[in-house]
Amino acid sequence: MSSKSTIQIDITKALKSKISDVDFENLTFGSTFTDHMLVCDYKNGAWQKPEIKPYAPFLMDPSSKVFHYGQAIFEGMKAFKDENDEVWLFRPDENYKRFNKSAARMAMAEVDEDIFLDGLNQLIEIDKEWVKKGLGNSLYIRPFMIATGTGVIASPSAEYRFVIILSPAKSYYSGEVKVIVAEHYSRAANGGIGAAKAAGNYAGQFYPTALANKEGFQQIIWTDDATHTKLEEAGTMNVFFRIKDTLLTAPTSDRILDGITRKSLIALAEKSGMSVEVRPVLVEELLESSKNGDLKEIFGAGTAAVVSPIKGFSYKGLYHELPIASDSFAQNLKDQLNKIQYNLAEDTFGWTVKV
Numbered sequence: 001m002s003s004k005s006t007i008q009i010d011i012t013k014a015l016k017s018k019i020s021d022v023d024f025e026n027l028t029f030g031s032t033f034t035d036h037m038l039v040c041d042y043k044n045g046a047w048q049k050p051e052i053k054p055y056a057p058f059l060m061d062p063s064s065k066v067f068h069y070g071q072a073i074f075e076g077m078k079a080f081k082d083e084n085d086e087v088w089l090f091r092p093d094e095n096y097k098r099f100n101k102s103a104a105r106m107a108m109a110e111v112d113e114d115i116f117l118d119g120l121n122q123l124i125e126i127d128k129e130w131v132k133k134g135l136g137n138s139l140y141i142r143p144f145m146i147a148t149g150t151g152v153i154a155s156p157s158a159e160y161r162f163v164i165i166l167s168p169a170k171s172y173y174s175g176e177v178k179v180i181v182a183e184h185y186s187r188a189a190n191g192g193i194g195a196a197k198a199a200g201n202y203a204g205q206f207y208p209t210a211l212a213n214k215e216g217f218q219q220i221i222w223t224d225d226a227t228h229t230k231l232e233e234a235g236t237m238n239v240f241f242r243i244k245d246t247l248l249t250a251p252t253s254d255r256i257l258d259g260i261t262r263k264s265l266i267a268l269a270e271k272s273g274m275s276v277e278v279r280p281v282l283v284e285e286l287l288e289s290s291k292n293g294d295l296k297e298i299f300g301a302g303t304a305a306v307v308s309p310i311k312g313f314s315y316k317g318l319y320h321e322l323p324i325a326s327d328s329f330a331q332n333l334k335d336q337l338n339k340i341q342y343n344l345a346e347d348t349f350g351w352t353v354k355v
């Protein structure tokens with residue numbers, strides 16, 4: 001697949017690139033940004049002409065609704081450079097669709113496809129030098145939207161700002177991850193906004209995660225809010241369990257983010273002939289399979305790390321360590337996915353899009 005840029009954008013180039021100041025071998029995830037950003041404002045019921053301009057702060061009115069009522073959503077995606085210096089996006093249409101689902105749930109304006117996708121293409125084209133070759137290197141893409149309408153009356157904003165910023169990234173290693181299975185706090189509730197990539201979902205997670213950190217655990221496995229008996233997500237990732245040789249993950253719902261990594265791994269696993277079950281996974285099953293030795297792996301799945309293996313979990317104060325996985329499913333699926341993303345293997349799914 002390839003997409004052509006057609007939309008009219010006002011482009012102002014940076015006078016001088018910052019790229020020579022960047023140590024690409026020692027990047028902290030998400031803290032270095034490229035020379036340019038895309039900005040597009042929504043007002044009077046319409047999206048205005050998008051602009052690509054030098055990465056810089058912008059001014060906001062203190063009464064902007066995002067500060068008071070939290071209308072803020074985002075996406076996380078990546079671009080990869082192959083051996084021939086071609087840059088590839090991975091399933092960008094899925095991020096675009098999900099962005100507008102989040103927008104609808106948060107009563108925000110939906111973004112036009114050409115602003116999001118063509119705009120992204122043109123932005124990456126301009127900052128192409130920032131995408132480095134080699135397995136593990138990528139360009140992390142952060143589209144987001146905030147409510148810029150003013151006034152502290154509690155109602156949806158009539159004005160929005162859509163922005164895309166780009167951040168070069170090295171392969172993401174989360175270190176050893178031990179998790180606590182949530183018994184009290186919840187990430188998302190039935191009928192809530194858990195399925196939207198809403199900024200507030202993250203804010204609500206920081207406090208319980210900090211409590212877990214104090215006890216020596218890096219993340220929380222979120223359970224359903226009503227009964228805390230079903231395993232739903234791991235931190236800000238979807239979660240997979242391998243019991244014997246079956247891969248298990250929860251079905252998406254309005255409490256679970258419909259992860260693109262999650263659905264890509266399910267497709268790859270099925271294609272590789274692995275046994276995959278998408279169904280509610282119970283805390284009870286986790287305890288039972290850990291006890292009898294059937295629990296082989298737990299891993300988170302998301303764009304930043306692809307997979308993040310989990311070493312052990314705590315439940316009701318008891319810690320259960322997993323065996324070291326031989327022939328790890330997580331590693332196998334990560335390798336398969338990376339090969340497609342870096343154009344090292346044939347993309348039979350039609351997932352990759354050339355910039």
Ligand SMILES: *Cc1c(COP(=O)(O)O)cnc(C)c1O
Pocket residue numbers: 076197233235236237238257258259260261262301302303304
């Ligand atoms: C973004 C996100 C994911 C992973 O989604 P990907 O599309 O795979 O990056 C999973 N869970 C939550 C809560 C998220 O915000």
